[in-house]
Amino acid sequence: MSHLSRTLPIKRAAHVYLVHEGQLLLVEERMDDGSIFYGLPGGKAHAGETLGDAAVRQVLVETGLHVTDLMFVSLIEGELLTGTRNECYANFGRFTASFSGDLAPTDPEVVGVKWVPFGQVEALVRYGPPPEVEERNPLIWVPTRDFVRGQPRAYYPI
Incomplete structure (x- = not known):
């Protein structure tokens, strides 16, 4: 049998x-189907941008807050959305940070920013269609669940 190799696009966030x-x-974002999705502030890294720089830039536009003193918490890594048009190799960093400023998002996709008590975070998670929305993949939320429970791991293979 011959070995078939394939190359997946890498999504870094x-x-x-x-x-x-x-x-x-x-952050509260409106999905294509009109529903509200709750997620962590942050997002995709640009080409040549470190995950830390992406975190600082994305948090500013999504919340208005300036973050400093990033501390690494977790890395989520592996193949995501296999079999869909958005199939990719995911390399997602999670951090904590100090912050300053006022909540004032400028990202047009963000419809709100909300402080949520740790005990209520998991109740806001929605899984399910459409499958190409990676933030609705349960594996993406496991590190957040562990974080609010005080039990974060450093590495989460998908």
Whole structure:
């Protein structure tokens, strides 16, 4: 049997757990089907951009907050969305950070920013269609669940 190799596009992204008095900052985004999705502030890294720089840039546009002193928490890595048009190799960093400023998102996709008590974070997670939306993949939320429970791991293979 011959070995068939394939090359997957790599998606690199960084998200930040911003914590204040037992609450986690989540952004509210409107999905294509009109529903509201809650997620961590952060997003895709540009070509040549470090995950840390992507985290700082994305948090600023999505929340208005300036983050400093990034501390690594977790890396999520592996093949994501296999069999869909968005199949990719994911390399997602999760950080905590200090922050300053006022909540004032400028990203047009963000419809709100909300401090959510740790105990209520998991209730906001929605899984399911459409399958190409990677943020609705349960594997993406496992590290957040562990973080709010005080049990983050450093590495999450997908």
